[in-house]
Amino acid sequence: MKKVLFILLLFIVSCNSKKENIVKIGYIGEFDIDIWEYVSNEMKEQNIILELIQFSDYSVINKALNGRHIDLNHFQNYDYFVNETNKNDYYLSIIDKTFIASMNMYSENLTNLSQLHLHSKIAVPKDEVNLSRALKILESIGIIKLMRKNNINYHFTTNDIVENYLQLDFEAIDANNVYSVISSVDVAFINFNLSFDVEDANILYYDDPSKYNSDMYINLMAARLEDENNSVYKTIADSYKKRIKELVESGKLQGIIINY
Numbered sequence: 009m010k011k012v013l014f015i016l017l018l019f020i021v022s023c024n025s026k027k028e029n030i031v032k033i034g035y036i037g038e039f040d041i042d043i044w045e046y047v048s049n050e051m052k053e054q055n056i057i058l059e060l061i062q063f064s065d066y067s068v069i070n071k072a073l074n075g076r077h078i079d080l081n082h083f084q085n086y087d088y089f090v091n092e093t094n095k096n097d098y099y100l101s102i103i104d105k106t107f108i109a110s111m112n113m114y115s116e117n118l119t120n121l122s123q124l125h126l127h128s129k130i131a132v133p134k135d136e137v138n139l140s141r142a143l144k145i146l147e148s149i150g151i152i153k154l155m156r157k158n159n160i161n162y163h164f165t166t167n168d169i170v171e172n173y174l175q176l177d178f179e180a181i182d183a184n185n186v187y188s189v190i191s192s193v194d195v196a197f198i199n200f201n202l203s204f205d206v207e208d209a210n211i212l213y214y215d216d217p218s219k220y221n222s223d224m225y226i227n228l229m230a231a232r233l234e235d236e237n238n239s240v241y242k243t244i245a246d247s248y249k250k251r252i253k254e255l256v257e258s259g260k261l262q263g264i265i266i267n268y
Contacts, residue, residue, distance in 0.1 A: 029240050032059045034069045034081040036184065037201035039264070043255070047247045056240055066135065066183050073230060074098040080231050080241055082106065082248065083201055087224040088137045091163070101236035103229045104245035107252055107268035108222055109200035110215035111141055116191050121212050124151070127177050128194040134180035136163040142197040143169070144220040149213060152176070160221060200264050214263050222267070 031051075035044065041060075048058040061078055063069050070092045072078050080103065084092070093100050118124070132142040140163040146152045153171035154164050166178050181189060187205045190196045198206055217225050229245045231238060252268055255261050 029056045030059060031056060031080060031240065031244065032061055032078040033244075034061050034063055034072055034078040034083070035201070036063045036066060036069065036083045037199075038204035039201040040082070043248065043251050046251045047244060050247050051244060054243065056244065058244070064184055070098055070100060070230070071096070073232060074100060076232070079235070080229055080244065082227070082229045084230070085109075085137075085225045085227050087141075087161075088135075089228060089230060091137050099233040100230050101233045103231050103236065103238070103241050104249065105226050105228045106245070106249055107256075108217055108226050108266045110217070110264055110266055111138070111145065111197055111199055112203065112211050112215050112263065113145070113213040114187075114190060114196045114198050114203075114206050114209040115194060115212050116209050117194055118212060119210050121149070124174055124176075124194065126175050128174060129179060129192075130176050131179045131181055131186050131189050131193040131196040133183035133186055133197060133199070135183055136165070138183050138197075138199065139166075139180060140164040141220075141225065145197070145213070145215055146176075148216070148219040161224075203264060211263065215266070217266060226267075 033044070044058065044060050048060070051058055063072070063083075066083065069081050069083055070089075073081050074096070086105070089100070089102065092098065132139050143152065143154060143164045143166070147154050151173060152169050155168045155170050179189070179193060183199060184202065186196050187198050187202050190206055190209055195212060196206075229241075229248065231241050235241060249268070252261075252265065256265050256268055
């Protein structure tokens with residue numbers, strides 16, 4: 009009888025040691041669906057099951073992470089993360105940094121930057137981080153001039169434009185919806201993770217973050233502060249970065265991923 013009980017206990021311990029880790033991951037857009045499927049398949053070999061949750065609104069993903077509705081997210085750059093965390097008192101941490109991605113200028117109505125004209129309509133994200141970045145891009149190519157600030161972390165708004173050489177008209181829209189107005193404006197600034205929604209549009213300008221403090225715009229994988237040393241989460245991040253590296257080196261993400 010004791011032998012039977014001992015064998016049963018061994019069986020229970022064995023089953024528990026193979027218990028699956030279920031990790032809920034939040035993301036946005038179509039950009040990395042295939043990448044997450046690759047990571048998911050690789051993680052299954054280690055009994056790590058990924059539950060991928062697609063969001064349609066940038067502003068709720070960190071809130072969902074802080075509120076324990078998801079375990080990890082990957083959609084934001086460092087500047088956005090710091091701004092959101094400080095503004096909302098979130099207890100979040102960076103698991104790993106992944107890559108620097110572009111915020112390109114797209115158009116369905118123009119084929120070249122030289123076609124910009126007086127009062128061209130420019131669609132920009134309205135959140136302070138992405139709006140500031142769009143304005144920095146316009147300044148870097150000589151279309152506007154911004155008021156100089158001593159604080160490198162300052163977020164520019166249209167009120168900081170001191171020279172608007174083409175008298176551009178700005179339309180501020182939720183970052184996740186900018187692509188939806190592309191046909192009614194001359195230029196739309198669209199983040200990398202939503203760029204697959206406008207594959208047929210012309211890219212008027214390929215973003216070069218090295219011209220305006222690229223370190224602020226490195227993307228990252230985030231978790232709650234209490235999980236900052238979670239080995240499972242770090243394994244997931246390593247797998248994601250490995251797949252990104254493979255895709256970049258094969259040329260499949262040209263113009264989207266700038267550095268990794």
